[in-house]
Amino acid sequence: MTEQEKSTEDLIFNAAREEFIEKGFDGARMQEIAKRASINKALLHYYFRTKEKLFDAIFDKVFKIFMPKVLDVMQSDAPLFTKIEVFIESYIRLIMENPHIPSFILHELNRNPDRLVGLFGNVAGIVKEKGFSRFSEAVNEEIKKGTIVPIQPEQLIVNIIGLCIFPFIGRPIIQGVIFNGDKLQYDNFLESRKKEVTKFIINAIAVK
Amino acid sequence: MTEQEKSTEDLIFNAAREEFIEKGFDGARMQEIAKRASINKALLHYYFRTKEKLFDAIFDKVFKIFMPKVLDVMQSDAPLFTKIEVFIESYIRLIMENPHIPSFILHELNRNPDRLVGLFGNVAGIVKEKGFSRFSEAVNEEIKKGTIVPIQPEQLIVNIIGLCIFPFIGRPIIQGVIFNGDKLQYDNFLESRKKEVTKFIINAIAVK
DNA sequence: GTCTATACACTGATAGAC
DNA sequence: GTCTATCAGTGTATAGAC
Structure with missing residues (x-):
C-alpha cells in the first residue's frame, strides 16, 4: 500500500x-x-x-505494541541468564527504533494514572500474570540453586528495565552533560550499551 | 517567617x-x-x-537545587565504593522527598533541550567538570588497580543514576503492574532499594 | 502593590453546503 | 467523506482605578 x-x-x-x-x-x-x-x-x-x-x-495502540515485547522473552523456557541477555538486547534495539516512546508512555501515565486501569485485564494484566510471575519463579529457582545471589524479583526486573529505558528518557542531559552535546558519542554509547548492560546485570547477580 | x-x-x-x-x-x-x-x-x-x-x-531553581547534590559525594576524596554507597543512599532519599522532580526535569528538558545550553557554564558545566571528570578518574584508577572490572565511567554513572531515578519516573506502571496498585508495597520497595541498589552495583563491578 | 475589567489570540468542536 | 465558516470557551496578557 x-x-x-x-x-x-x-x-x-x-x-x-x-x-x-x-x-x-x-x-x-x-x-x-x-x-x-x-x-x-x-x-x-x-x-x-x-x-x-x-x-x-x-496511546492504547502504542502501549499495546510496546509492552508485550517484554513478554516474548520473559515467558520463554530458556535459562534465566539467556532470558535476560536476549531481553536486554532486543528491548534496547526496540527502543532505539522508537526512542521517544518511553518518555511518552511514562509522562502520559503520570498525567493520568487511571489510564492503566483501563488497560488492566488487557495488556497490563497479561504482562503481570504471564510475564512477571513466570520471571519471578525463574529468579527464585536460581536463588535456591545457588546460581544467583538472593534478590527480590521486583528489584531485579525494575533494574533491568530501568537500565534499558533510562538512557532514552534522560537523553538531553546525558548527551548534553556527559558527551558535550555530541550526538555521535551518544549513539555509540547506546550501541555499546546492549552488551554492557547485559554484562553489568549478569555480574551483579551471578554467584562466581 | x-x-x-x-x-x-x-x-x-x-x-x-x-x-x-x-x-x-x-x-x-x-x-x-x-x-x-x-x-x-x-x-x-x-x-x-x-x-x-x-x-x-x-526550572532554573529546581534544577540548580537538585543537580549539585550529585556533586557533594562525587567530588569527595572517599574511596570509590564509599562514594557510590553514600551517593545512592542520599540521592534516593532526596528523590523520595521530591518524587516528582525527576519526571519534571526530564520532561521539560525533552520539550526544550536548548534550555540546557542556558544552564551550561553554570550547573551543568560544574557537574561535568568537577563531578563527572573526578568520578571518571576514580573509576579508571580502580580498574588499573584491579579492584573493579573494566567499565566505561559513562556507562557506570548512567547505570547508577538510572537505577536511582527510574523507580520514580516509572511509578504508575511499577506500582500498578508489579504491586497491583498497592501504595504500601511500592513504598516498601523504594525503602529497601537504598541498600539493594548499592549491593547490586557493587556486585556488578567488584572483582571478587 | 493589588485589584477588576477587558482585550486579544487560539483551541476544540460543530453547522451546514457540497 | 470532505470542505469552509464559525461558535463558544479558555488562555495569556494588559489597562487603568485604587
Whole structure:
C-alpha cells in the first residue's frame, strides 16, 4: 500500500501519533495534526469526535505494541541468564527504533494514572500474570540453586528495565552533560550499551 | 517567617512550582497558580511578566537545587565504593522527598533541550567538570588497580543514576503492574532499594 | 502593590453546503 | 467523506482605578 492509497483514518492516526509523541497531550494541537495529515480540522472530529478520544486510540495502540515485547522473552523456557541477555538486547534495539516512546508512555501515565486501569485485564494484566510471575519463579529457582545471589524479583526486573529505558528518557542531559552535546558519542554509547548492560546485570547477580 | 509573612513573590513562586511540577509547562494554568497563591492573575504578570519567564525561574531553581547534590559525594576524596554507597543512599532519599522532580526535569528538558545550553557554564558545566571528570578518574584508577572490572565511567554513572531515578519516573506502571496498585508495597520497595541498589552495583563491578 | 475589567489570540468542536 | 465558516470557551496578557 503506497502513501497515497492509505485510508484517511490511517493518515490521521499516523499524524496524531507523531504529534502526541512529540508534544504530549497538552502540547499537541488538533490544527497541527490536521496539517501533518494534509486534511482539515473538521475531518479529525468526524473520525474521532474529540482530542481525548483520538489520544486514547493512539496511546492504547502504542502501549499495546510496546509492552508485550517484554513478554516474548520473559515467558520463554530458556535459562534465566539467556532470558535476560536476549531481553536486554532486543528491548534496547526496540527502543532505539522508537526512542521517544518511553518518555511518552511514562509522562502520559503520570498525567493520568487511571489510564492503566483501563488497560488492566488487557495488556497490563497479561504482562503481570504471564510475564512477571513466570520471571519471578525463574529468579527464585536460581536463588535456591545457588546460581544467583538472593534478590527480590521486583528489584531485579525494575533494574533491568530501568537500565534499558533510562538512557532514552534522560537523553538531553546525558548527551548534553556527559558527551558535550555530541550526538555521535551518544549513539555509540547506546550501541555499546546492549552488551554492557547485559554484562553489568549478569555480574551483579551471578554467584562466581 | 510564618506563612502570612511570606512575600507575594515567594507565594507566587511556590504556587507556580507546585503547578508546573504537577502539570508541566503546557498543562499548567496561570489562573490555577493565582488560585494556589490566593492572589489574582494580573499580579502574576506584574511580578514575572510572562508564563514562560515564570517557568524559567522555577526550572532554573529546581534544577540548580537538585543537580549539585550529585556533586557533594562525587567530588569527595572517599574511596570509590564509599562514594557510590553514600551517593545512592542520599540521592534516593532526596528523590523520595521530591518524587516528582525527576519526571519534571526530564520532561521539560525533552520539550526544550536548548534550555540546557542556558544552564551550561553554570550547573551543568560544574557537574561535568568537577563531578563527572573526578568520578571518571576514580573509576579508571580502580580498574588499573584491579579492584573493579573494566567499565566505561559513562556507562557506570548512567547505570547508577538510572537505577536511582527510574523507580520514580516509572511509578504508575511499577506500582500498578508489579504491586497491583498497592501504595504500601511500592513504598516498601523504594525503602529497601537504598541498600539493594548499592549491593547490586557493587556486585556488578567488584572483582571478587 | 493589588485589584477588576477587558482585550486579544487560539483551541476544540460543530453547522451546514457540497 | 470532505470542505469552509464559525461558535463558544479558555488562555495569556494588559489597562487603568485604587
